[in-house]
Amino acid sequence: MNERSNEISRRRLLGFAAAGTSGLLLGGCDRLNGSEGFRSVLEDTENLTMRSQRFLMGDRLAREFGESDISPVFKANGSLGVTDPVYRGHFTQQFAAWALHVDGLVRQPLTLPLTALKGFPQRTQITRHDCVEGWSAIGKWQGPQLSAVLAQAGLLPEARYAVFHCADVLAGSPYYESIDLIDAFHPQTILAWQMNDQPLTEQHGAPIRLRVERQLGYKQAKYIMRIELRSTLAGLYKGKGGLWEDRSDYAWYAGI
Amino acid sequence: MNDTAEASQPPEAPRPRGGDLVRRHHLATRLWHWINVIAVTIMLMSGLMIFNAHPRLYWGQYGANPRQAPDPAWLDLSHINGGVPFPGWITIPSHYSLADARLWHLAFAWILAVAFALYLLWALIGGHARRDIAPTRGELAPAHLLHDIKEHARLRFPTGAAALQYNVLQKLAYGAVLFVLLPGVILTGMTMSPGLNAALPWLLDLFGGRQSARSIHFLCAAGLVAFFVAHIIMVVLAGPINEVRSMLTGWYRLPREREDQA
Known part of the structure; x- marks a missing residue:
């Protein structure tokens, strides 16, 4: 009996933890997505992508x-x-x-x-x-x-x-x-x-x-x-x- | 078999037993693991949003028209949920935005790829791959594989000194992630780039065209999800606190021998 209720509460705890994590993750990502500072960091990697692609491809042709x-x-x-x-x-x-x-x-x-x-x-x-x-x-x-x-x-x-x-x-x-x-x-x-x-x-x-x-x-x-x-x-x-x-x-x- | 293993141990280093704390994960493994937790999660969630923009997959060089031969889609999810098959609670961002999903995906792709390349180099040069991941010939014997699968199915996992090393199913799973799924997802991602097609045209030949690469990209991602699910289940079954601690601190408590083994 005691073991069983322990089991249930552990399961509920895990459920809460999973829901909480997913909620935090999504809420956090959406908040970051709306943040100018964070976006500008992500946009900096667009520059990195352009520079490295240009370095690799030179004036090579597309297929x-x-x-x-x-x-x-x-x-x-x-x-x-x-x-x-x-x-x-x-x-x-x-x-x-x-x-x-x-x-x-x-x-x-x-x-x-x-x-x-x-x-x-x-x-x-x-x-x-x-x-x-x-x-x-x-x-x-x-x-x-x-x-x-x-x-x-x-x-x-x-x-x-x-x-x-x-x-x-x-x-x-x-x-x-x-x-x-x-x-x-x-x-x-x-x-x-x-x-x-x-x-x-x-x-x-x-x-x-x-x-x-x-x-x-x-x-x-x-x-x-x-x-x-x-x-x-x-x-x-x-x-x-x-x-x-x-x-x-x-x-x-x-x-x- | 236990006897020979014990005989090969130096006498001053007694073989660890169930209940002992042992050094399990190298710092490089632990760092990479947690970087991957973040990077793979973000790649997956933003990737599902990108997939929502054209929820169909094709084989070959081209593919755009799912209902017009001869570029039929082998997977067409566009009838699901009004053309947006993956719902907001598993996508980044949670509202429909291809542009924002690409912003996340193509930024974290750098983290995923650079961390993977460094870890792969470390694992290959430092011996982790050969020592801990590569299965031995004996482990790959059908009888041994079958035995391990049966034991796993009965939720009987290695204990004591036998838990010092990865078992063969773990080795195969980690090997698949390290040598198939992650390189697959990264290289097919690069193959979808028109810029990198000009720079590295062999990528197109390797995967049989951009649309094939896109399909394989999705299949590798699905493989990573399957690994993730199995991995989480195994961690929970094997003792989540001990497992998570070992991936944080490196220290792992060997599972105690079962009574029927003693």
Whole structure:
């Protein structure tokens, strides 16, 4: 009898301990998650990740695949279309009167119609697109290297970042993204106007989208209207270099 | 058998008996153990939140469309709980946030991986792996394995001097964690990184593609959960105070011989 009640109280104690531990753990983690100081420590490791990845990869290429590896259905995500009337006008004219603007810290601002972008030497690459959510799709992309476009504009010495201003609006804010010059001048960084041998469809970012192949999907900005060269990301929207970075604290360097 | 073991002991060091306090765990093991308790728990809970963002698993290089051939998911939990299969009480953070879960996961991944690499080096160079983890040929004999499994099933664990060393089931479990599950979870995690794919493309070939790596990542994590559950049950059955003390202070009281053994 006595043994039995001991047993029960021990079991209850263990139960309380388990529930208490789990409660403390979750409550503690949520509190830490909301703490600016703790988050900034975690965000420091994003820097460590970027530096160590950059050290390991140098200017190596992302893997390129064969035609037979291409995903039969390339999932579209994020914005699937654009409501902006100016964009809609260009879309109905198949972007015949549309032009990409390259400005900011450049010697010669550019206005490049689609024909001009097609006139640059083209790079074609079959690469894997990795969504931050976890899925992957393989597609074939074609377009001029960003490095060639930037070389034509001529960067001023203060330029550090290429910012891509997009036509789509997501969760009430205009989409934008940014990369630094290491990725901007990487050979696989292209302004793709073709996907799987066809002009980009609207859901995949017509007329052009960025391919920056060693980073995740949210860096692959669609519907690019303007490329702005800047010395800093501060002062632009919320200053974190991209819509998702500003909105949800996604890492600016999305190499993992 | 006891006779030969005793004969090989130097006469001035009497073989410890049940009830004796013995040095059980090296400081390195104890430190690593508790770092892992924190790191693995956080990795698991934040990992479940990341999984919630796309609760499907595939094999191969690509995979995105669970209902469209030919990249069907071999595991699809998206019909559970309105598409968020793992509830808030086992995720970090407890509200849905892929971004915050990644922030935790990718920060604590450093702690997990660096601590693991250091401990593995120590265990391999210092002899812990060979001396205490690697099963002997005799222990792997089917008869011995079967005997140990039966004894475990009857909750009869080694006592006295026999409890000085890990038994073969412990060795296999710890060996699986040290040489399969933790390296598996770390390397597949690295394989999911597009940056590291460029730096270390052999990782993609090792695991057969990013989506295969993601599946193996999840399976290794499930293996770690299975280990955790068995581990906690064994600690409770073997005497939680003695076991936890030995992992804190290093000192372990050898279980007393059962009466039917005397």
